[in-house]
Amino acid sequence: MKRILVLLLASMMLFAFVACDDNTPTPAPHEHEFGEWTITKEATCTEEGVKTRTCKGCSETETEAIPAKGHNPDANGKCTACGKMIVSNGADFLKATMNEGEVIISLQDDITIDIAPWPTNDKSVFGTASTTSIVVEGNGHTITFHNTDSDWNAIYTKNEDAVLTIKNATIDNSGYNADGGTWNGHDITFNCNVVLDNVTANNAIAVGMDATIKRSTISDNGGTTSAYMLWIQATCQTVSIEDCTINGKSSITNDNRAIKIADEYIGEPDRKSVTLNVSGTTFSSDSKAAVLVTNTAGATINWGSGNDISGVAADKVNAVWNDSARADAIVKVSGCKVIQEPSA
Ligand SMILES: [Zn+2]
Ligand SMILES: [Zn+2]
Numbered sequence: 001m002k003r004i005l006v007l008l009l010a011s012m013m014l015f016a017f018v019a020c021d022d023n024t025p026t027p028a029p030h031e032h033e034f035g036e037w038t039i040t041k042e043a044t045c046t047e048e049g050v051k052t053r054t055c056k057g058c059s060e061t062e063t064e065a066i067p068a069k070g071h072n073p074d075a076n077g078k079c080t081a082c083g084k085m086i087v088s089n090g091a092d093f094l095k096a097t098m099n100e101g102e103v104i105i106s107l108q109d110d111i112t113i114d115i116a117p118w119p120t121n122d123k124s125v126f127g128t129a130s131t132t133s134i135v136v137e138g139n140g141h142t143i144t145f146h147n148t149d150s151d152w153n154a155i156y157t158k159n160e161d162a163v164l165t166i167k168n169a170t171i172d173n174s175g176y177n178a179d180g181g182t183w184n185g186h187d188i189t190f191n192c193n194v195v196l197d198n199v200t201a202n203n204a205i206a207v208g209m210d211a212t213i214k215r216s217t218i219s220d221n222g223g224t225t226s227a228y229m230l231w232i233q234a235t236c237q238t239v240s241i242e243d244c245t246i247n248g249k250s251s252i253t254n255d256n257r258a259i260k261i262a263d264e265y266i267g268e269p270d271r272k273s274v275t276l277n278v279s280g281t282t283f284s285s286d287s288k289a290a291v292l293v294t295n296t297a298g299a300t301i302n303w304g305s306g307n308d309i310s311g312v313a314a315d316k317v318n319a320v321w322n323d324s325a326r327a328d329a330i331v332k333v334s335g336c337k338v339i340q341e342p343s344a
Contacts, residue, residue, distance in 0.1 A: 027058045034062060045071045045082045046106075071106065079106075084137070090114060090146075100130040107169070110142040115173075117152040126192070127158045134162065138169020138199070145188050147175035154189035154208070163210075165195040172202045179203075179224045187220075187231065206231040211239045219247035226255035226287070234263045234295040236272030241281050248285030249311075257288040258312065263295035273297040273330070279304030284311030289321035292341065293331045303335035315339075 032055040040063070043049030049066035071079040073086040077096055084106040085096035090113040096105050116124040126134055134157070136143070143166065147153040153176065157164055173188050187204040194207060199216040204227040211232075218229040229248045232239055250256040263271040276291065276299055283290040290309045293299045303319055310316050319336035322329055324343050331338050 030057045032060050033057055037064070039066065041066075043067060043069050045069055045079060045084075087111065094126070097126040097131060097134050098128055100128060102133040103127070103131060103135070105134065105136045107136065107138050107141045107143070110144070112144040112146050112174070114148045115145045115153045115155060115175075117149045117154065124154060125156050125158050126164060127162055129159050131157065131159055131162050133165070135165045135167070136169065137167055140168060140170075142170040142172060145171065145173045147173060147178055150176060152189070154191040154206075155194075157192040160209075161193070163193040163195060164190070165197065166199055167197045168199075170200045170202060171196075179222050187227065204229050204231065206233060207237070207239060208233040208235055210237045212242075213240070213244055214242040215244070217245040217247060219245075219249075220256060221247075221250050221252065223250060223256070224252060226250070226253045226257065228257045228260040228292075229285075230259045232259065232261045232274055232276065233266055234261055234272055234274045234297060234299070235266065235270050236274070238275040238277070240277040241279070242277075243280040243306075244282075246281060246283045246285075246290075248283070248287075250286060254286050256286050257292065258283045258285045259291045260288075261291065261293045261295055261299050263297065271295060271297055274299045275302070276300070277302045277304065278307055280306035282308040282311065285313055287314050288312075289315045289318060289341075291320045292323060293320065293329060293338075294323035294326055296326060296329055298330035298332070301331070301333045301336070301338075303333060305335075307336075 034053040034055050037051040037053045039049060040052045041050040043066040046068050048068050050063055051066055052061055052063045054061045071086045072081050073079050077085050077092055079086055084104045087093045087096050087105050087107055088109040090111045093111055093113055097103060171188060187206050189206040191208040193210045195212045196216050197214050201218040204220040205218055220227050220229060229246050246258045248256040248258040261274050290312050291301060301320055309319055318339045320333050320338040321341040322331045322338055324341040327340060
């Protein structure tokens with residue numbers, strides 16, 4: 001009997017606890033009558049917002065998405081809401097870079113940009129002397145750099161201190177000898193400071209100034225001539241590679257390589273050492289080491305954590321080779337081993 005009483009008391013207390021959970025009285029059953037929508041999060045050009053309304057008879061709320069507004073470009077292509085340059089083709093891309101200061105370009109489509117050999121031609125030059133930064137939001141689109149001329153097609157910024165950043169895009173090239181490999185500049189050559197972030201490069205790349213390449217993949221399986229996936233033109237710059245895949249394998253030539261630091265084609269006074277930082281990067285190649293240094297001024301290579309060279313056909317142990325003809329070059333490495341390139 002005592003036990004039954006205790007159980008009864010306990011269940012009454014539980015009931016009381018549940019009933020008192022909320023100080024507001026439970027409203028009578030009713031059909032919700034919602035008030036006006038209020039905006040709880042404004043929609044932007046590219047992101048949905050949220051609106052909320054509350055029932056007048058209870059505290060029930062309802063939310064609904066507000067569609068993204070879309071960009072609202074003015075006559076010059078600049079969105080009046082977010083300030084980004086809205087670009088859908090190569091000609092507009094070049095025009096968009098001609099803004100001063102920091103330029104943000106939002107790609108709306110795949111584009112092709114004409115590239116010429118020398119910076120004497122506006123085809124090759126991005127920005128003005130007062131453009132400090134060009135950020136290209138690729139939005140998953142492809143940028144094709146079209147070689148309009150013979151060798152040495154390259155990308156320049158009018159302001160040498162400017163930085164070109166390409167994010168979330170695929171890059172490729174077309175036109176003159178586009179599949180001819182890195183020799184003689186048949187690749188995508190950045191003769192400007194460049195940042196590639198989350199970029200898939202379907203053609204080999206050369207960099208002639210500072211470069212940061214992160215979360216990106218470089219491969220060139222379509223080349224008809226063997227190529228280095230990344231050709232660093234040694235001009236005293238710093239190149240950093242983080243969390244990338246350097247895929248130097250070709251089913252066509254079976255002779256693709258990974259990275260080369262070289263001073264070929266550079267005038268004598270400009271030949272300098274290079275600092276190369278590599279971390280979190282997976283290498284594969286048909287030939288040579290993960291990194292081959294051929295420039296006389298050598299290089300300082302900081303081999304960070306998380307690199308994998310097990311896919312490099314010629315040398316799965318030593319990350320860096322010093323070119324067989326450049327025994328006197330000063331190649332300093334930390335975190336990996338350097339050996340003299342074996343004579344063929
Ligand atoms: Zn209600
Ligand atoms: Zn906008």
